[in-house]
Amino acid sequence: MTRRARLWLFAPFALGVAALLVWGIRGLPPFGHYHGPYGFVLARVEPHERGATNVVSAVVFDYRGFDTMGEEFIFFASVIGVAMLLRAQRDETEGSPEDRAEGRRLHATADAVRMAALSMVIALTVLGLYVVAHGQLTPGGGFQGGIVLAGAPLMIYLAGRVLVFEALNPVPLLEGAKSTGAAGFVVMGFVGLFVGAAFLSNVIPLAPFGSIFSGGDIPILNVAVGLEVAAGTVLVIHEYLEQTLVIRGSR
Amino acid sequence: MSVVQAAVSVAVAFLAVAVVRTRDPLPQLMLFSIFGTSLALFFFVLQAPDVALSEMVVGAVAYPIVVLVALAKAKRRER
Numbered sequence: 001m002t003r004r005a006r007l008w009l010f011a012p013f014a015l016g017v018a019a020l021l022v023w024g025i026r027g028l029p030p031f032g033h034y035h036g037p038y039g040f041v042l043a044r045v046e047p048h049e050r051g052a053t054n055v056v057s058a059v060v061f062d063y064r065g066f067d068t069m070g071e072e073f074i075f076f077a078s079v080i081g082v083a084m085l086l087r088a089q090r091d092e093t094e095g096s097p098e099d100r101a102e103g104r105r106l107h108a109t110a111d112a113v114r115m116a117a118l119s120m121v122i123a124l125t126v127l128g129l130y131v132v133a134h135g136q137l138t139p140g141g142g143f144q145g146g147i148v149l150a151g152a153p154l155m156i157y158l159a160g161r162v163l164v165f166e167a168l169n170p171v172p173l174l175e176g177a178k179s180t181g182a183a184g185f186v187v188m189g190f191v192g193l194f195v196g197a198a199f200l201s202n203v204i205p206l207a208p209f210g211s212i213f214s215g216g217d218i219p220i221l222n223v224a225v226g227l228e229v230a231a232g233t234v235l236v237i238h239e240y241l242e243q244t245l246v247i248r249g250s251r
Numbered sequence: 252m253s254v255v256q257a258a259v260s261v262a263v264a265f266l267a268v269a270v271v272r273t274r275d276p277l278p279q280l281m282l283f284s285i286f287g288t289s290l291a292l293f294f295f296v297l298q299a300p301d302v303a304l305s306e307m308v309v310g311a312v313a314y315p316i317v318v319l320v321a322l323a324k325a326k327r328r329e330r
Contacts, residue, residue, distance in 0.1 A: 031252050056301045131304070139300035147308040154316070233313065240320040 051206035052136040052215035060141070061221045065200040069185050072225060076182045079232040086239040109160030117159035124152040132226035136215030142225025149226065150233035157241065171238070174231045181228025188217055188224065259293045276322055280315050287311035 001009075029035050042055055042063065050058040060068050128149030135141025157165040192201035202216035213219060252260075266286040273279040287310025294303035 054301075140304055141301070144301070144304040144308060147305075147313060151308070151312065237316065237320075240317060243320070243324055 047209060050202065050215055050218065051209050052218055053210050054136055054138060056139070057135050057141050057218055057222070058215065061218045062200070062202065065189075065221070069189065069200070072182060072185055072228060075229065075232060076178070079178065079236055082236050083239050086243050114159045117155045120155045121152050124148055124155060128152065128226075128230070132222055133212065133219065135222040136218040137210065137212065142222040143229055145222075146226040146229025147233055149230035150237070153234055154237060165241075171235070174235050174238075177231035178228050178235065181224045181226070181231065184224030184227070185221060188221055256296045259289065259296050262289045263293050280318050280322070284311050284315045287314070
């Protein structure tokens, strides 16, 4: 098919889709005019029911907590998938990367990069812990804080400390942390069942509105998710780096 | 829609097209990272800081790193 014919075939369908889009967008409520009742209902009901200042967090971990559990296991499964795909295959050898340009000295990481990266380690760790711990109060939570936490060891790698980075990645421990996080969510769900309420029902007394332990079981769920996401992300990055650094192609 | 929201949404649209039109993987990835940052900013000015945080770490950092390492591996094979 010539380019011209393809364009002629494409044009009517493109116009059709464009017309549908315009029609659909014209039917939307005006920008910034929210219609649905649920947002208003939740904003009114949530402070009494869950006591979390961050209503989004209460929605994610309570009102649709079961859904979040599913998402958590999607992440869990994808980390396992990456680890499975990238494991050392039968026809691969493990070894240090070969020197492609012999006689050329490798540039050491610049001092400025090293300093900047290493000074970020503590900052990222503190920020990550803060975001995980304050999920019920301010924007953030386990998912976001967990990935920020995973960034801290990555900074060590960026600073050129590959060996320290590898030493910081005890794979069994990371896998344990990831699984503990995933299991912790489910255990919290069953706690609700054991006291005779629904799955993931809150059983923990609500601390005063706006305090760090407010929100009942939301902080605990956030810590579980944070643990899983941080450990899982470091595992994935570790697997990828292992691929480029250690495992070489066919024998 | 305020001026800031309009400006950021134009930036998002512009960067998205720029990402698609770049053919070389490495510059494309760098552009994608900038696009991710602009998208995070877009969520932020639309008052969705939770989503902005996720987008910032995933779109601007985590995904580019994974692709970067994959590119390094693929380049080595090519030679």
